[in-house]
Every structure is written in C-alpha cells, then in structure tokens.
Amino acid sequence: MHIRDIFKTTKTTFSFEFFPPKTAEASEKLYAEISKLEAYKLAFVSVTYGAGGSTRELTHDLVVRLKQHTSLVPIPHLTCVCHTEDDIQHILDRYAEAGVCNILALGGDPPSGLDGYKKADDAFQHAGDLVRFVHQHGGPADSEGFGIGVAGFPEGHPGTPNRLKEMDYLKQKVDEGADYICTQLFFDNRDFLDFRDRCALAGIDVPILAGIMPIASRHGMTRMAELAAGARFPAKLIRALDRCNGDTDAVRRVGIHYATQQCSELLDQDVKGIHFYTLNQSTATREIYAGLGLRDSDSI
Numbered sequence: 278m279h280i281r282d283i284f285k286t287t288k289t290t291f292s293f294e295f296f297p298p299k300t301a302e303a304s305e306k307l308y309a310e311i312s313k314l315e316a317y318k319l320a321f322v323s324v325t326y327g328a329g330g331s332t333r334e335l336t337h338d339l340v341v342r343l344k345q346h347t348s349l350v351p352i353p354h355l356t357c358v359c360h361t362e363d364d365i366q367h368i369l370d371r372y373a374e375a376g377v378c379n380i381l382a383l384g385g386d387p388p389s390g391l392d393g394y395k396k397a398d399d400a401f402q403h404a405g406d407l408v409r410f411v412h413q414h415g416g417p418a419d420s421e422g423f424g425i426g427v428a429g430f431p432e433g434h435p436g437t438p439n440r441l442k443e444m445d446y447l448k449q450k451v452d453e454g455a456d457y458i459c460t461q462l463f464f465d466n467r468d469f470l471d472f473r474d475r476c477a478l479a480g481i482d483v484p485i486l487a488g489i490m491p492i493a494s495r496h497g498m499t500r501m502a503e504l505a506a507g508a509r510f511p512a513k514l515i516r517a518l519d520r521c522n523g524d525t526d527a528v529r530r531v532g533i534h535y536a537t538q539q540c541s542e543l544l545d546q547d548v549k550g551i552h553f554y555t556l557n558q559s560t561a562t563r564e565i566y567a568g569l570g571l572r573d574s575d576s577i
C-alpha cells in the first residue's frame with residue numbers, strides 16, 4: 278500500500294523499525310517475531326540499511342520476504358553513502374519488481390573503518406538529491422511512483438548547527454517529493470512539538486511521525502547516545518533510572534513507563550504517527566500498547 282493511501286485512511290499510524298540480522302538463524306527468529314505483529318495492524322514496518330550499504334542484500338531480502346509472506350507493509354531504508362547512481366537505480370528496480378512501493382530516503386552515516394571513503398565521490402550528496410532521484414523513478418508497475426519518507430531531527434542534526442538552514446534543507450527534501458517525515462528518537466515531547474510547529478511555520482505540511490525508543494537497559498541507552506548523536510536525555514528520565522539502583526528489571530519497567538507517558542501525551546497532541554525504534558525486540562512495544570489501552574493500532 279502506498280504511504281499516501283495509508284495516511285488517507287489511518288487517523289494515527291503506528292509503525293515499527295527493525296534492522297536486518299546478520300545470521301540466518303537470527304533472521305528466522307526476527308521473521309517469526311515480526312509475523313506475530315500482524316495482529317497489531319501496524320501501518321508499516323521499516324527495515325534499516327547498514328552504513329554504506331553494508332546490509333544491502335539483507336535489507337532487500339527481509340523487505341521482500343515481509344512483502345510476499347505477511348500482510349505487513351515493509352518500507353526499506355536507503356542511503357546515499359557509498360552509492361553510485363547505477364547502484365541506486367538497480368536497488369529501486371528490484372524493489373519495484375517486488376511490488377515494494379515505499380522508500381525511506383536518507384543521507385546515511387559514513388561507515389566506520391572504511392579507508393579512503395570520500396563523501397564527494399557519492400552520486401548523491403544529501404538525502405534531498407536521493408529523494409529527487411527516487412521521485413523520478415516510476416516505482417512498481419501501475420503505481421503512482423514510490424512513496425517517500427525522509428528523516429527529521431527535532432533536536433537538530435549535529436552536521437548543521439545552523440537550525441534555520443537545517444529547516445530550509447528539510448523543506449527542500451519535502452519539495453523534492455517526500456511524502457512524510459519520520460523523526461529521530463527524542464525523550465522530551467516539547468522538542469517534537471516545537472519541531473512540528475517550526476515545520477508548519479516553514480510551510481512543511483506533510484505528516485510528521487514521532488520516533489520513540491523505549492529504554493530497555495542502561496547499556497542500550499549509552500549505545501543510543503552514540504548512534505542518535507545529539508539526542509538529549511532529560512534529567513527527569515535519568516533521575517527515574519537512577520532510582521532503579523542497577524536493578525535491570527526496574528530499568529526496563531521505567532523505560533516502558535516513560536515511553537508510554539510520551540506516547541500518551543503525543544496522542545493527546547494529535548500526533549500523525551508514532552514510529553517505534555524497537556531494536557528488534559517487540560515485547561516492550563507490546564507493553565506500551567497495553568499501557569495505552571490499545572488492543573491494536575486501529576483501536577485508537
């Protein structure tokens with residue numbers, strides 16, 4: 278289903294993000310886990326793309342498998358880093374052949390440990406260039422072209438300290454053909470709500486989905502602070518985690534409670550969608566559904 282049709286028919290979208298596992302065994306486990314999520318009537322599930330295309334085939338295979346064997350709508354991530362125009366054309370052709378009709382178009386982070394990588398050699402310098410290219414592709418036969426998502430950063434992207442310019446770049450991505458924005462994870466809803474207001478003032482009128490990550494462990498939080506560079510961890514959250522005194526179950530419960538509160542407030546604020554960074558674990562997210570009193574995504 279095209280993302281524009283999903284937004285037309287769904288009041289609030291719920292979606293999950295997964296990364297493709299590296300071994301066949303882990304893949305089977307994840308696939309079984311994802312299949313169970315069909316009951317939650319998710320708007321879509323998205324599958325990440327490893328730095329510099331390192332999961333190119335794995336992302337493709339998981340996406341196509343989900344498309345062919347489940348009722349879920351899979352959205353592959355695609356990044357500019359380390360790709361030529363031919364690479365991207367080939368990837369899009371394969372998705373189109375498989376009937377995959379949506380793409381999340383991203384800049385991508387440079388792969389670590391890849392000697393000699395030069396950004397200037399990439400065919401697409403910014404996600405906006407990739408959006409333009411994807412938009413020009415016809416998409417699957419009989420479709421209205423690929424539905425396109427882009428990333429947004431409520432607390433700002435560290436690569437562009439000038440927040441006014443950053444908003445101009447985001448507007449350019451939307452003007453090039455993006456249908457929606459999915460945000461980086463955040464822990465203070467005020468950052469998201471202010472970002473949403475700033476987008477409206479800049480004339481950005483596509484749906485904005487809020488990225489939520491339930492904290493499952495102190496270690497996971499530390500890792501996320503690295504990956505989601507710039508994300509702020511509010512004192513309220515750190516105080517609550519400190520009160521757990523190292524009890525790992527308590528940390529998990531606090532993380533789920535905190536994310537549930539965030540979701541509840543965002544729903545009160547008429548958020549268009551909530552995108553869960555699941556880190557391939559859906560248990561926490563299911564508990565959030567339960568905490569919100571939702572049987573599935575349609576019961577909102």
Ligand SMILES: Cc1cc2nc3c(=O)[nH]c(=O)nc-3n(C[C@H](O)[C@H](O)[C@H](O)COP(=O)(O)OP(=O)(O)OC[C@H]3O[C@@H](n4cnc5c(N)ncnc54)[C@H](O)[C@@H]3O)c2cc1C
Nearest residue numbers: 325326354383384385386403404428434436437446460461
């Ligand atoms: C929802 C989501 C999913 C993600 N999934 C993945 C994934 O699967 N794989 C992965 O490798 N990474 C992923 N990332 C990380 C993301 O690729 C990086 O954070 C990247 O640095 C920024 O991506 P972008 O799409 O915003 O890039 P861009 O839009 O290209 O922005 C990157 C930087 O360039 C600036 N910029 C943008 N346009 C211009 C312009 N025209 N001129 C000058 N400067 C410009 C921006 O302000 C920003 O500072 C994801 C991030 C999010 C929020």
